[in-house]
Amino acid sequence: MPLSHLDNTPPKFKPEKSPYNHNRFKWHIAKLTFWSFMFLGLILVFFIQSPSATSSSSSTSSDLTRRSLKTSSWGGPVWEKRVKSSARIRSRNGFSVLVTGAAGFVGTHVSVALKRRGDGVLGLDNFNDYYDPSLKRSRQALLERSGIFIVEGDINDDALLKKLFELIPFTHVMHLAAQAGVRYAMENPSSYVHSNIAGFVNLLEICKTANPQPAIVWASSSSVYGLNTKSPFSEKDRTDQPASLYAATKKAGEEIAHTYNHIYGLSLTGLRFFTVYGPWGRPDMAYFFFTRDILKGKAIPIFEAANHGTVARDFTYIDDIVKGCLGALDTAEKSTGSGGKKRGPAQLRVFNLGNTSPVPVSDLVGILERLLKVKARRMVTKLPRNGDVPFTHANISLARREFGYRPTTDLQTGLKKFVRWYVSYYGTGKKSDQ
Numbered sequence: 001m002p003l004s005h006l007d008n009t010p011p012k013f014k015p016e017k018s019p020y021n022h023n024r025f026k027w028h029i030a031k032l033t034f035w036s037f038m039f040l041g042l043i044l045v046f047f048i049q050s051p052s053a054t055s056s057s058s059s060t061s062s063d064l065t066r067r068s069l070k071t072s073s074w075g076g077p078v079w080e081k082r083v084k085s086s087a088r089i090r091s092r093n094g095f096s097v098l099v100t101g102a103a104g105f106v107g108t109h110v111s112v113a114l115k116r117r118g119d120g121v122l123g124l125d126n127f128n129d130y131y132d133p134s135l136k137r138s139r140q141a142l143l144e145r146s147g148i149f150i151v152e153g154d155i156n157d158d159a160l161l162k163k164l165f166e167l168i169p170f171t172h173v174m175h176l177a178a179q180a181g182v183r184y185a186m187e188n189p190s191s192y193v194h195s196n197i198a199g200f201v202n203l204l205e206i207c208k209t210a211n212p213q214p215a216i217v218w219a220s221s222s223s224v225y226g227l228n229t230k231s232p233f234s235e236k237d238r239t240d241q242p243a244s245l246y247a248a249t250k251k252a253g254e255e256i257a258h259t260y261n262h263i264y265g266l267s268l269t270g271l272r273f274f275t276v277y278g279p280w281g282r283p284d285m286a287y288f289f290f291t292r293d294i295l296k297g298k299a300i301p302i303f304e305a306a307n308h309g310t311v312a313r314d315f316t317y318i319d320d321i322v323k324g325c326l327g328a329l330d331t332a333e334k335s336t337g338s339g340g341k342k343r344g345p346a347q348l349r350v351f352n353l354g355n356t357s358p359v360p361v362s363d364l365v366g367i368l369e370r371l372l373k374v375k376a377r378r379m380v381t382k383l384p385r386n387g388d389v390p391f392t393h394a395n396i397s398l399a400r401r402e403f404g405y406r407p408t409t410d411l412q413t414g415l416k417k418f419v420r421w422y423v424s425y426y427g428t429g430k431k432s433d434q
């Protein structure tokens with residue numbers, strides 16, 4: 001082999017120094033370098049393509065999946081220290097709760113409330129851009145001030161979830177991460193499958209094998225009532241006629257919850273929230289963008305049901321929803337399985353969390369006009385067939401009986417608090433604000 005001059009063995013012959021041999025030597029080095037790079041490149045490509053390397057369980061095909069899984073960066077001693085400190089329980093008999101969707105509207109409020117009473121809280125959120133991510137970052141800053149760390153990652157990332165459960169024996173999971181919004185489902189259906197179905201299954205897979213298994217409280221939605229016309233909506237009413245893909249994925253979540261409860265003994269409580277509103281709310285919701293558009297002098301669409309019928313919502317103030325979430329967590333029984341095996345029957349529940357007093361959307365606008373002291377430019381339009389239902393109305397007697405759920409904030413009072421927050425956060429847009 002002509003590469004003997006690179007050997008450590010003493011040369012039998014004098015080293016050849018002809019220019020021809022020197023060039024051959026350079027040529028071999030170049031060849032070796034080229035093939036080394038090719039080899040390394042192939043290894044790299046293999047790891048990027050491999051599903052186990054990206055840690056995704058099932059839906060690596062969608063762009064959204066790839067984007068949200070790749071953006072997560074986690075691990076290392078500093079990160080682990082933050083995780084442990086955030087999840088540390090500071091009260092007797094306190095819980096350690098993993099809150100998914102912690103940078104979201106409901107997640108932020110629930111996390112703060114849990115932390116305030118001494119529970120250990122760890123957040124998880126992928127900070128997606130369904131709506132302005134800077135609002136999620138501001139909520140994150142708010143949580144940081146309360147000592148709550150939000151791990152940046154996706155609920156589909158099973159390696160990340162496994163790591164979190166290795167570090168913390170969570171007693172509870174408050175699962176609020178989801179793709180919300182009814183109309184957006186026509187634009188980006190796969191994001192609903194990704195978060196509300198694949199992500200939920202992935203989370204349950206991790207919970208079922210965790211030791212101890214946590215109890216899980218998760219957000220379903222009033223939208224599961226779909227085309228149901230019986231009012232007020234009771235948990236016993238039919239929920240097999242969803243009017244949007246969002247509703248269908250929440251309904252699927254309820255069935256999936258049943259399966260994991262049945263096979264693995266996971267304690268599961270689904271909460272059907274009814275149009276939640278309040279400070280730090282979601283910009284895609286009507287009360288929020290009505291406020292913005294009224295201040296801007298932009299026309300706002302007021303939907304009208306068939307035959308000039310009124311569109312009404314059972315608007316529920318965020319503090320009442322938080323009380324309901326805490327009540328559900330406090331009354332959640334332990335999961336009964338261990339090591340992925342069921343050891344006995346476990347609790348399975350579903351509750352409405354609403355306000356029990358539907359308000360026509362035109363009245364909501366009237367309240368906003370008075371609070372903002374600006375006349376709205378109303379544009380009455382037929383309710384489009386894109387997933388919205390004409391009215392919602394919760395029967396909350398089950399939640400009242402089980403954990404004393406009693407909403408106390410009426411729309412006027414709640415909107416006053418929302419508008420105060422909105423103006424302090426965004427200003428009124430008037431010159432005096434700038």
Ligand SMILES: NC(=O)c1ccc[n+]([C@@H]2O[C@H](COP(=O)([O-])OP(=O)(O)OC[C@H]3O[C@@H](n4cnc5c(N)ncnc54)[C@H](O)[C@@H]3O)[C@@H](O)[C@H]2O)c1
Binds near residue numbers: 127177220
């Ligand atoms: N706000 C309401 O009126 C209402 C009504 C009914 C049900 N819900 C449900 O309540 C829960 C909370 O709603 P919200 O209003 O706070 O919504 P939100 O969009 O403000 O919060 C959801 C959070 O989950 C995160 N998220 C989404 N997909 C994720 C994923 N795959 N991995 C990690 N994080 C992910 C988002 O970044 C977001 O911060 C949701 O499940 C929603 O469907 C809300």
